[in-house]
Each structure stands twice: as C-alpha cells, then as structure tokens.
Amino acid sequence: MLTHPVETTVPRLSLDDCRRPGSPFYDQVRAAALGNGLEPRALTVRTLLHLPRIARHNGSVSQRQIETELRFSGNGLRADQAEIKSLIPFRQFALQDLRFVEYESGRAAEVFSRLHYLRSARPGSRxxxxVDPVDGLPVSLCSVSPLEWMRVGRQLNSQFGVPRERAWDISRVYSFDVAPKNAxxxxxxxxxxxxxxxxxxVDLLTTAVDPNLGFTGASYRSANWQHWMSIQARPYLYVDRRYASPRQLRERFGTANLVELKARPGVxxxxxxxxxxxxxxxxxxxxGETxxxxxxxxxxxxx
Structure with a gap:
C-alpha cells in the first residue's frame, strides 16, 4: 500500500489552492511521490482530476480527503507504471540529444492508456x-487526431475561416519527469x-488545455500557439471512484447520460x-503566423 504523505497543518484547501504551484498540496504530492517511486507530475495531475469528486460545493477539500485521494491515485499510478515498466525512460538527456520520431501506435497507446490522465488513446491518430538516443524510450510524446469536436469546428469555421475537416487536434500529450525543459x-x-x-x-492544429488539472498552456505559448476560444466547464463524472470521460462512458455503457447511468445496478x-x-x-x-x-x-x- 502507498505510505502516508507528510502531514500539514492546513485543515482545508480549496481546489484553487491545490492547482497553484507551491501550495501545501504540491508539497504533499511530492513527498508521497518520491517516497513511493512515483513521478510527481503524473501523481499531481491524477489527484487533481479526482479531488472534485469529493470537494464541497464551495470547492474545499479536507486534509484527510486529500490524503485519501493521494493514496488511491498513487496506488493506481504505481500499478499502471508497473504494467509498462519497459517503456518508462530513466536516463536524462539534453534536449538537443533527443531524437524526434513518428512513434509506433501500439506503444503510444500503451503509454496513453496507462499514464495519461484520461487513461485512453485516441484511435486514428498519428x-x-x-526518444532518448540510447534506449529509444519516449521522453515526451503526443498524438494528433482529426478534429472531432463539432462545436469547436463550427467556431473555427465561422470566426477564423478554417473548415473543421482541415483541422487536426493534439488529443494526447504525455511527458515523463526525465524530460528536459521545453521538451x-x-x-x-x-x-x-x-x-x-x-x-x-490540414491548415490548423488545435488542443484543449484544462486548467483544473494545473495546466496553463505555457508549452503551447512557447511553441507560438494562441488562445483562440474557451469551452464552458461541465462537471466531471466518475465511475467507481475513477474519472470517466463522456467518450469512455459511451464506449463502456452505450450512454453518457447521468440519469441512465445512475439507474444501472452495481455501478x-x-x-x-x-x-x-x-x-x-x-x-x-x-x-504562416498564428x-x-x-x-x-x-x-x-x-x-
């Protein structure tokens, strides 16, 4: 079992506090990760994804709840890491020493389905x-898929003159902790x-950045991407304590309707x-310029 993270005197934190680097939550995550052989960044994102499940309406969570979710997320992450141990890089290299490759889809799917916070790969992606120059292991990787988000596609067409069929989406990104800065x-x-x-x-690349998980879009800005629109947040859904996207719900249950799902016995x-x-x-x-x-x-x- 995952050992307890370091205690802190803060009785309750808000979700905003937990998303903020340097907060007591980040100290807790780092202590729990390093004490159990886990990557702090992956544990941070996975725990932030699950804290809204137990947060009050005002967004506050207790210290005990954070510890419980850290243990739950940490145990799951450790099991997932063990499943793809052979694909996890352990050497550190300078950015200029890494090789850029089109990565084999089966191996990419193993990484995304185990370590990405959505725990799934997008079919039909490139x-x-x-990869590191010695073992060929992926240090940072991404998948690019035809844009399927109809609402975003309509806005791109009406406001920017880009038809949806000419846009592709960075649908998954994962970077291991050994990745150098700016990877x-x-x-x-x-x-x-x-x-x-x-x-x-293809005329345009798009991606969605979820700030609820501590993401700021800094890597995209550094690559000269621009913030063109936002999407209203909707509640996260969880099945048996684990986050599930609407796509995953439809694939598993044939529906993403909350009323129908709650009526399912044993779920x-x-x-x-x-x-x-x-x-x-x-x-x-x-x-051209964006x-x-x-x-x-x-x-x-x-x-």
Whole structure:
C-alpha cells in the first residue's frame, strides 16, 4: 500500500489552492511521490482530476480527503507504471540529444492508456515522440487526431475561416519527469513541421488545455500557439471512484447520460459539485503566423 504523505497543518484547501504551484498540496504530492517511486507530475495531475469528486460545493477539500485521494491515485499510478515498466525512460538527456520520431501506435497507446490522465488513446491518430538516443524510450510524446469536436469546428469555421475537416487536434500529450525543459514545446514545433510538409489538406492544429488539472498552456505559448476560444466547464463524472470521460462512458455503457447511468445496478456513478474552470482552446496555423485573438473577441462556447 502507498505510505502516508507528510502531514500539514492546513485543515482545508480549496481546489484553487491545490492547482497553484507551491501550495501545501504540491508539497504533499511530492513527498508521497518520491517516497513511493512515483513521478510527481503524473501523481499531481491524477489527484487533481479526482479531488472534485469529493470537494464541497464551495470547492474545499479536507486534509484527510486529500490524503485519501493521494493514496488511491498513487496506488493506481504505481500499478499502471508497473504494467509498462519497459517503456518508462530513466536516463536524462539534453534536449538537443533527443531524437524526434513518428512513434509506433501500439506503444503510444500503451503509454496513453496507462499514464495519461484520461487513461485512453485516441484511435486514428498519428503519434510523435522525442526518444532518448540510447534506449529509444519516449521522453515526451503526443498524438494528433482529426478534429472531432463539432462545436469547436463550427467556431473555427465561422470566426477564423478554417473548415473543421482541415483541422487536426493534439488529443494526447504525455511527458515523463526525465524530460528536459521545453521538451513539449520543441515536440510541438517538430510536429507542426511534419504537418506543413506532409499534410497539405490540414491548415490548423488545435488542443484543449484544462486548467483544473494545473495546466496553463505555457508549452503551447512557447511553441507560438494562441488562445483562440474557451469551452464552458461541465462537471466531471466518475465511475467507481475513477474519472470517466463522456467518450469512455459511451464506449463502456452505450450512454453518457447521468440519469441512465445512475439507474444501472452495481455501478457507482458520481458527479463533481464544485464549479470548475473553463477549458482553453489553443490553436496553431500549420503555415504562416498564428494570429493572437483580442480579449474582446475570445468566445466562450457552451458544451
């Protein structure tokens, strides 16, 4: 079992506190991760994903609840790491020493389905990675998929003149803790180059950044992506204490309707109650400069 993280005197923290680097929550996560052979970044994201399940309406969580979720998330992460131990890099290299490759889809799916916070891979994707020059293990990797989000596609067409079928989505990104600084932004830049040369029918790359998990979009900004719109947050859903996306619910149960799911016998379905932050949609034109969008023109789309 995962050992207890370091105690702290803070009785309750808000979800905003937990998302903020340098907070007592981050100290707790780091102590729990390093004491149990886990990657702090992966444990942070996985725990942040599950804290809304037990947070009050005002977004506060108790110290005991945080400890419980850390143990639950940590035990799950340790089991997932063990399943793909042979794919986890352990050597550190400088950014210029890493090799950029189109990564084999089966191995990418193993990493994403085990270590990405969504615990799934997107079918029909092209996968790219920065791999270490000795073992060929993925240090940072991403998958790029045809854009399926209809609402985003309609907004891209109406506001920016980009048809949905000419946009692809960075649907998964995962970076191991051994990755050097700026690895993700460098990976994104190399992916853009591939699409500019090979994919003449693609004009735009997009991605969704969820700030509820501590993501800020800094790597995308460093790669000259721009924040073009936002998407209203909807409650997180959980099945048997584990987060499940609407896509995963439909694949598993044939529906993502909360009422229908709660009526299923033997299935514990829960919904977050605290208000969540809107996701940000970052975009990058495959050719030419990507224009910034003035604050007054940033649209917040409904789900």
């Amino acid at each position: 996968n790219f990675a920065l 993700i932004s460098y990976l994104l830049a190399r992916v853009r180059t591939v699409f500019r040369i090979e994919m003449r029918d 514990l379905v829960e919904q977050s109650r605290a208000k969540l932050l809107d996701s940000r949609i970052f975009c990058c034109r495959v050719r 224009e910034s969008v003035p604050l007054d023109d940033l649209r917040v789309l409904r789900r």
